[in-house]
Amino acid sequence: MTLDCAPARDLAVSIKDLDVKFGVGDNAVTALSGVSVNITEGSLVTMIGPSGCGKSTLLRAVADLVPISNGGLTVLGQSPSEARRQRYFSFVFQDATLLPWRTALDNVKLPFEVGGGGGIRADPGELLELVGLKGREHAWPDELSGGMRQRVAIARALATRPKVLLMDEPFGALDEITRDKLNEELLRIWRETGTTIIFVTHSIAEAVFLGESVLVLATNPGRVKEFLPVPLSHPRKLPVRDTLEFVEITGHLRRSLEEC
Amino acid sequence: MSGLRGRTPAVIAAVGLICLWQLIVWAFSVPTYMAPGPVDVVIAFRESAGILWSNFWPTLYEALLGFICGNTIAILLAVWFVHKTTAERAFYPIAVFINTIPIIAVAPILVLIFGNGFAPKIIIAGLICFFPTLVNMVRGLKAVSPATLDLMRVLSASNGEVFWKVRIQSSLPFLFAALRIASTTCVIGAIVAEWIGSNFGLGALIIEATYNFRSPLLYATVFTAAMLAVAIFSTVSFAESRIVRWKAPEVH
Ligand SMILES: Nc1ncnc2c1ncn2[C@@H]1O[C@H](COP(=O)(O)OP(=O)(O)OP(=O)(O)O)[C@@H](O)[C@H]1O
Ligand SMILES: [Mg+2]
Numbered sequence: 001m002t003l004d005c006a007p008a009r010d011l012a013v014s015i016k017d018l019d020v021k022f023g024v025g026d027n028a029v030t031a032l033s034g035v036s037v038n039i040t041e042g043s044l045v046t047m048i049g050p051s052g053c054g055k056s057t058l059l060r061a062v063a064d065l066v067p068i069s070n071g072g073l074t075v076l077g078q079s080p081s082e083a084r085r086q087r088y089f090s091f092v093f094q095d096a097t098l099l100p101w102r103t104a105l106d107n108v109k110l111p112f113e114v115g116g117g118g119g120i121r122a123d124p125g126e127l128l129e130l131v132g133l134k135g136r137e138h139a140w141p142d143e144l145s146g147g148m149r150q151r152v153a154i155a156r157a158l159a160t161r162p163k164v165l166l167m168d169e170p171f172g173a174l175d176e177i178t179r180d181k182l183n184e185e186l187l188r189i190w191r192e193t194g195t196t197i198i199f200v201t202h203s204i205a206e207a208v209f210l211g212e213s214v215l216v217l218a219t220n221p222g223r224v225k226e227f228l229p230v231p232l233s234h235p236r237k238l239p240v241r242d243t244l245e246f247v248e249i250t251g252h253l254r255r256s257l258e259e260c
Numbered sequence: 261m262s263g264l265r266g267r268t269p270a271v272i273a274a275v276g277l278i279c280l281w282q283l284i285v286w287a288f289s290v291p292t293y294m295a296p297g298p299v300d301v302v303i304a305f306r307e308s309a310g311i312l313w314s315n316f317w318p319t320l321y322e323a324l325l326g327f328i329c330g331n332t333i334a335i336l337l338a339v340w341f342v343h344k345t346t347a348e349r350a351f352y353p354i355a356v357f358i359n360t361i362p363i364i365a366v367a368p369i370l371v372l373i374f375g376n377g378f379a380p381k382i383i384i385a386g387l388i389c390f391f392p393t394l395v396n397m398v399r400g401l402k403a404v405s406p407a408t409l410d411l412m413r414v415l416s417a418s419n420g421e422v423f424w425k426v427r428i429q430s431s432l433p434f435l436f437a438a439l440r441i442a443s444t445t446c447v448i449g450a451i452v453a454e455w456i457g458s459n460f461g462l463g464a465l466i467i468e469a470t471y472n473f474r475s476p477l478l479y480a481t482v483f484t485a486a487m488l489a490v491a492i493f494s495t496v497s498f499a500e501s502r503i504v505r506w507k508a509p510e511v512h
Contacts, residue, residue, distance in 0.1 A: 065410055084416055091414045097407045101429045101506045114425060115416030140506050 012164050012196035013039040019070035020057050031057040033221035044190050044197045046211035050260050054222025055200045059166050063091050087119040089164040090157035094172050096149035098141040105137040108156045120161040127155040147178040164196045180238055204250045218260040293473040304476035312484050319462040322450040326385020334390045338397035359391040371457045385449035389442035396438035400431025436500040443492040
């Protein structure tokens with residue numbers, strides 16, 4: 001299921017010679033320079049790189065949250081802004097960004113109430129069940145743990161049945177045990193929904209465990225260092241992290257990141 | 261709200277203080293015109309009930325109208341400020357300036373302009389509510405995290421949707437913090453305005469009772485004014501508990 005053995009699949013995200021600059025004149029910062037990468041539909045790509053290398057910027061460019069300075073970027077063949085209006089993608093932020101005045105269920109329903117509310121409407125109750133929060137529908141966000149809040153955020157992101165799920169360090173603020181559990185659940189959700197996922201992380205182990213391929217970015221300016229397929233079979237369970245194969249891949253990535 | 265058990269210490273303390281007050285008045289034979297005891301005040305409440313009532317209503321009317329007008333204008337201005345940064349830059353300093361003028365100093369000016377009727381009292385009650393609400397409402401409307409705004413953008417939410425679904429909601433705890441302050445200060449505003457020039461209202465009754473050495477009536481009037489403030493405060497708190505159902509982060 002790696003990139004090269006699936007040429008027939010359509011492209012979910014296609015990025016060609018992408019530049020993103022912030023600011024003007026002397027204060028201009030080149031966050032990304034000449035980034036080219038193709039992500040096929042249904043794949044799970046993790047993105048890793050040193051802090052400040054432009055991982056968030058790349059994800060935000062796909063999500064039409066930062067403007068592109070140069071180059072091409074399409075989501076299912078559409079421009080990012082058109083894809084946003086079509087609700088082709090959803091975004092999961094590092095903080096759950098739940099609205100505290102809405103219950104878990106009403107937070108999941110938010111996408112139906114704004115932006116024209118168009119597109120597909122998944123059943124919010126089923127989504128909360130999918131993320132393991134059955135019975136907590138009417139809880140307020142501040143009654144939920146950090147991990148539960150992030151599950152609600154994932155359910156909300158899935159509410160419009162997006163074709164692409166963009167996740168920026170969604171489990172970065174969680175403890176390791178919760179993070180492991182959510183990693184396994186994310187893989188299950190990915191298999192059940194068939195959504196393309198682009199997942200930014202700081203953890204090499206998380207990147208390898210989740211990713212069908214790992215996109216490594218280098219810094220100054222932000223550029224693609226390598227796009228590494230992960231030849232571990234699916235479905236993956238947590239013990240795979242103790243296998244020699246897994247350790248070899250993480251070792252390779254660690255060396256690769258040191259050169260960045 | 262704590263239950264009956266939670267309030268017991270407060271009730272005991274209050275009753276104790278009242279008894280102490282009566283004891284001091286008796287022990288030192290303080291003359292009634294100087295400081296009446298609780299018993300005298302209770303008698304004044306009974307004897308002057310008619311006068312108290314007839315002066316209670318105008319003050320309630322002024323305080324309430326001032327509360328409503330002052331806060332409404334403050335809320336609308338805050339909304340305007342948040343939408344138009346230039347408006348905020350132009351008028352916020354003026355609002356700060358108005359806030360620095362002592363209300364007691366403005367009262368005679370307003371009485372000169374608007375005469376002896378209800379108008380100057382309502383304006384002063386409104387002015388005193390205005391500033392805390394403006395400041396808190398502006399803060400509340402802006403207290404939306406950039407990530408939440410990103411979320412709304414990804415959802416292609418319109419400006420109106422961001423305003424109604426996010427900004428207004430996030431401002432409510434801030435707004436109610438200001439309204440709780442305003443609920444007591446609007447009564448102060450109305451009474452101060454009545455001191456300057458009025459022949460009705462609790463403020464006027466306070467002045468009259470003081471000049472005539474009717475101290476028990478003076479005390480009864482002061483208690484009536486305090487109960488008015490408590491009533492408005494409780495109404496605001498009740499509304500808050502109904503409208504803001506979620507646990508808001510502490511608003512200072
Ligand atoms: N809105 C912005 N305005 C100006 N510069 C920005 C902005 N957003 C990001 N940058 C700059 O772009 C570069 C890449 O930032 P980005 O947030 O994408 O890094 P990152 O890889 O996500 O880092 P981290 O791992 O710490 O989250 C940084 O140098 C940052 O200072
Ligand atoms: Mg980042």
